[in-house]
Amino acid sequence: MTNKEYADLLLPGVEHTWEEYEKMYPERDLPEGAMVTRYAPSPTGFVHIGALLVSFLNGRFSSQTNGVCYLRIEDTDQERSVENGILSIINSLNSFGVSFDEGPISETEEQGKYGPYIQTKRADIYRAYAKRLIEEDKAYASFLSKEELDEIREQQMKSKQRIGIYGRYAKDRNLSKEEVFDRINKGEKFIIRIKSPGSFFNKIKVNDLIKGTMEVPENDIDEVIIKSDGIPTYHFASVIDDHLMHTTHVIRGDEWLSSLPKHIQLYEMLGFKAPKFAHIAPLTKNDNGQIRKLSKRKDPEAAVDYFTEDGVPKEAIMLYLATVANSNFEGWLDQNPNGKIEDFKFDFKKCSSSSGTLFDLPKLYNISKNYISRLTKEEVYDRTLEYASKYDSEFKEILEKYPEYSKDIFNIEREQKKPRKDYEKFSDVKRQVWYMFDELFDKYKDEYGYDYQSITDKEEIKNIINTYVDKYYDENDDKDTWFNKIKELSEELGYASNMKDYKENPDNYKGSVADISTVIRVSVTTRSQTPDLYDILRLLGIDKIKERFNLL
């Protein structure tokens, strides 16, 4: 039996040879230095915050070098696939501004010349290359059953040896072709493993763009490349795909770091030029003193949707991820307050080489707060409405009913050099402005209660507000005269009009302007803490003010 016949026996019926496939995926025509990157998720439909970071970075590196970033679906494990998983990943990433030059664009369509971009559709390709390895005597059929594998592992653990199929454990490595032929004819199930040429005692140097050069033992494990269902393993498929799709840079999570020697060996065995690698540190969380990777199963905040539901703008999430990705990003943003993430040049050297980055929620919120403060009143209105439409129908109705009025409210202390920063997320907005709307005011005023501070005497409160509307308030006043009138009111009623005077001689007065302002503020809003009172009164208008005063 020739090697070719033998390979045909193991993997019959391949459409094209590997040489043909090489021709079908020609070199890309790209400028010098252009990076070809990829994001390669399983179609689980779930987007992990760390995956968003990785896909984002892949996109940035290719686009800042005028390269290509493609999406490849790694569905070699059927069990992980989810209905519409591909589309939901695409949509989710798109909503965060991450898109791809090539790859699937729906469950059935795709764009780009290096496809198919879904691994189960490339089965023939992997078989062709596996066949080549068999012909070259670099791979073999292994009949080890699940039970035998378990037994070997147990034995290895007991005798404290390395776990895996290598050396003398690779029993089927030297089976004769005839014996393999017999067993297959008898219907025995088998898989294809590589004949690892490596030795554990040989150290090789592997280079990572982020971690630097590492010395690791060569891989000597006979990795599975084709599973018994005929589908390749991740390792095999991704190496072939990265080669055929001419990937120059593999940027992925650092859980892959330990399989790097395997991958490098596979590139060598196949005679491929290996791409460059960059392994990104995972996002972690401190779980009662336990620091661990953010987990899809245990941590709701691992899902990107969690923050959207929380009301954090997507842009803010990306800004946060950018600061995590490159530590100098924040300083750059500071220098370029209106800069777009796309204008920043990411650098592998600035990626954290530590073994994990704690996901810092307060920091995210801070970034989010600053981001929202830079929006225009229209943007705040649109985004808040968008949020309310999904999560707060009551507020949605109000916003739709009073668009211009709402925008005026959002504009309080907004369009200025140092804008007001009191919304950390869109879910905060209602909590800060409800009293400006009669419908909400009527509903919530009693629930929250009037928060009078130092002056609580009903008569005195009435006296202050009545005197104020009767004698002092004029809608046409500018801010200075408005406040001067509050000072005058204070004096008339025996309160200090000047805080310094009051602090020096508190006993000379019944209170201060602060107390007077607070009474007016609370009487009209129920809250002792609000944005600028002058703006609030003006927006409410004299009729509403009187109405609310009359309620007391």
Place this chain on the structure above:
RNA sequence: GGCCUGUUGGUGAAGCGGUUAACACAUUGCCCUCUCAAGGCAACAUUCAUGGGUUCAAGUCCCAUACAGGUCACCA
């Protein structure tokens, strides 16, 4: 357990043989001020996990120890 990586303040970090050990978030205090949010100013690592070594000089180089994380599937 094997292999790999990492360890600078509460957090993210800068630092690449000679700096008062940046910066940002958080926290605390003061100032400003009609409240709040901001903003301004300050405090917060006598020390860079620990122990050795190299050097005139070490967070920075070397070794050991400790701790943490990752990974060891016919999962990706």
